[in-house]
Amino acid sequence: MRLRIYYPVIAAALLIVVLHLALAATGKTFYMTQITMSAYYALVVIGLCLLMGYAGQISLGHAGFFAAGGYTVAVLTTCNLNGLRQTPLVEWLSRLGVLVSWRDLYGNEVLSVSPWPAFIAAILLTALIALAIGLPVIRLKGHYLAMATLGFGLIIYRLALGAKVLGQADGISGVPAFHLLGELQINGRTPFRIQNYYIAWSAVLVAMVLALNLVNSRVGRALRSIHQSEEAAHSLGIDTYRYKLATFILSAVLAAAGGAMLTHYNGSIGPSEVTVMKSVRYLAIVAVGGMANLWGAMIMGILLNFLSLRGVFGSFDDAVFGAILIGIMLFAPQGLLRVPKLQVLTSLLSRRSHG
Amino acid sequence: MNLPQIMQYGLSGITVGSVYAIVAVGFNIIYNTTGIINFAQGEFLIVGAMTAISLSHVVPLPVAILGAVLITTALGGLIELVFIRRVRDASVLRLIIVTIGLSIVIREAMLHIWDEKPWSLPYFTGTSSTTVSILGAYISVQVLWVLGVSAVIVTALTLFFRYTTTGRAMRACSDDRMAARLCGINDRWMVTLSFMLSAGIGALAGCVISPITQTQYDMGATLAIKGFTVAILGGLGNSMAAVAAGLFLGLLEALVVSQFASAYKEVVAIVVLLLILVFRPSGLFARRATSVRTA
Incomplete structure (x- = not known):
């Protein structure tokens, strides 16, 4: 019976292939770029869904964690250590094999940290930041927690805008591709579009399996009981x-992973990824998905980010997400997928995800 | 630093501090009657100032300000009637999310109405170069307006909550909503009134600082987080302590600006907020673990 919770994962995997074929058949493969980006944002949403929907803790600082991941890989993979080749630290790192030498756009030789170690460093650093922030802050409740995480997000934003090493208002660009394994690489250039579509979706599905596993375990039951009554x-x-x-x-780690991978995909990251509005967006998406509904969060994460990236909302982009927050809380607190009229369509999925 | 310099920084600290205090008082009014934090509090200031700026092109300044305060008050009441009241099984999490959504929608609406440009109201008396000298420090006359209006707002509110029937009814709701209802107080109306009141004083505060700081559509969020810091510093719900806390934060910011780069100014409030949340969530002035709530 336990395996039943994974059926939707298989269904989703099939749908992803169907979507690819449909896009290829209609000549709209360029949509795949935005779908790939949305998938990385969906990682943040899945993580936030665990925190908000299952543990019942609000966070207005998830863009900060996303940025912590993204900026760490950006700094590590673009910093040029060529001038420091002789220093003991760089020599030691080089002997460990974590450094890589490559040529940038202008043909200059760059010696920097290679993507895998940078990725691991980003995850560890974010986990550490989350631990340091979480230790005191997670004791707080309701609006205290909301404001504390908002404060954290604002500090990261100020840091991104103010620190030279983070590129200030320009952000960091020229981030190299992330060679995962063999020919597989996270690379935003057009020839790599199809493989990146599948890489991003794989990341999402792996995250989903992990999250589903978690919420259907002892830990998940504990979290839900905390949500209902902490006492x-x-x-x-x-x-x-x-x-x-x-x-x-x-x-936080899921957000950082999304941030790190998207930064490799885009080849850059800037302060616009760290604004409070970004954090609110993630929150809105989790709310539309139905709070304690991982599939809802994931689907909405892809859909809304895709629409937003395609520019469907025009200059009302932020307003749309604000309106979504209000509308959902007023009319469909259980999420869009649980609105009675739509229930028939989604009852299969949602019942299973609650196994 | 010599005396005039200290005075200069001190006065600028007190000026922004008194504005933070007004925002905090706005938070407190709503918190006291509903138990929620209104994330759209900062937006009330900007809506008020923007409306006054637009009105000031057609009517004299005092009328424009009065009109702006009335319009914002109505907006506050409308928000409560249309949105807050309709939230089903209203948990704190849900209400917070609604007010966050509201703050964004209001901000974006302002972007489309008044665009990204910073606007400002004319100086109430004199011009931007009219100054008075206090102990060697030169301050704009508008600063006196800010201090005066803040003092009037806080005093009037204190009197309102202490001596008028409506004010007392609102306090009763904050103490025990069920008991207040049993006494025949229309608690729903009191909640609406608290939104109107806090929107109104927010608008007035927004108007008075507009000539000094200018007004831009997205300034509400910063004001809100500072106002919240101040409200927490004073202990949520405690408006008199919020005034002291507001002046404290304003002076602290002025001190940081005088000693370090002004880029760090924005971080001060957030650091103070995080510290206070971690170490003394019931506020600086709380005597016991549970703070005494006085409106």
């Missing part, structure tokens, strides 16, 4: 603080 959960011997903290770190 009751506590009285049953659940270490609510530890569970909340662990979920906070996990969701």
